[in-house]
Amino acid sequence: MPEVTAPYQPGTPCWIDLAAPDQQAAIDFYSQVFGWTGEIGPPETGGYAVCELNGKPVAGIMAAVEMGGQPAPPTVWTTYLAAADADATSEAVRGADGTVLMPVMDVMTLGRMCIAADPTGAVFGVWQPRDFPGAGIVNEHGALIWNELNTTDPSAAAAFYKSALGIESTPMEGADNYYSLQVNDRPVGGMQPMSEQMPADTPSHWLAYFSVADTDETVEKVTAAGGAALQRPFDMIAGRMAVVSDPQGATFAVITPKPMNQG
Structure with missing residues (x-):
């Protein structure tokens, strides 16, 4: 839900x-x-x-x-x-x-x-x-669906998050060089090495993904509102995604996830 x-x-x-x-x-x-x-x-x-x-x-x-x-x-x-x-x-x-x-x-x-x-x-x-637990809605259009660590050193990052926060990392089946971040054996995020497509001076960072009903339509909305498409919509293992930025330069991803029964 x-x-x-x-x-x-x-x-x-x-x-x-x-x-x-x-x-x-x-x-x-x-x-x-x-x-x-x-x-x-x-x-x-x-x-x-x-x-x-x-x-x-x-x-x-x-x-x-x-x-x-x-x-x-x-x-x-x-x-x-x-x-x-x-x-x-x-x-x-x-x-x-x-x-x-x-x-x-x-x-x-x-x-x-x-x-x-x-x-x-x-x-x-x-x-x-305490009084505020966090996001009250996730995994639907306009809400957070995934958080991904892009890092210059996956091994060092994996060791850190396990030691400091109890987050385990395991290779994700079917995804080359991509790791599932897990809490109590439940995937809560992902980790991957920094992409060669990123500018050389891009620091390690966490990327927020928002679920959307239609990735292509959402990218059109982003650009119409003054944002930019950094990575145009493309199909990947989890669905159809794109990486965009808002008019002030904040980067985020949007994804139309595949139905669960399609793998």
């Missing part, structure tokens, strides 16, 4: 958010492409917008601004991994040769979080839920 009714298991991608120089423009773009609803939040939340799909939280969009003397964050989608204890996970990240970029902090009564990077440089968030 697309609605999430059970808690996210530690290590599972549970939320994504975007830091955008023009927050309202980003909200408008994703509303146009995916049908989200959202508005800039109150000052006490820093204006953070929780976007919804069918009345359920689906993603966050915030303003990319300087804070505490720190430069504004890059315009990227950040994947958050669920944790039972953000403080313990933060220490585990350091112990596994990762880097804590933003220390653990409370987000009102919603949860506790930090921002970290794995040893290959891929940045991710850690979310310990």
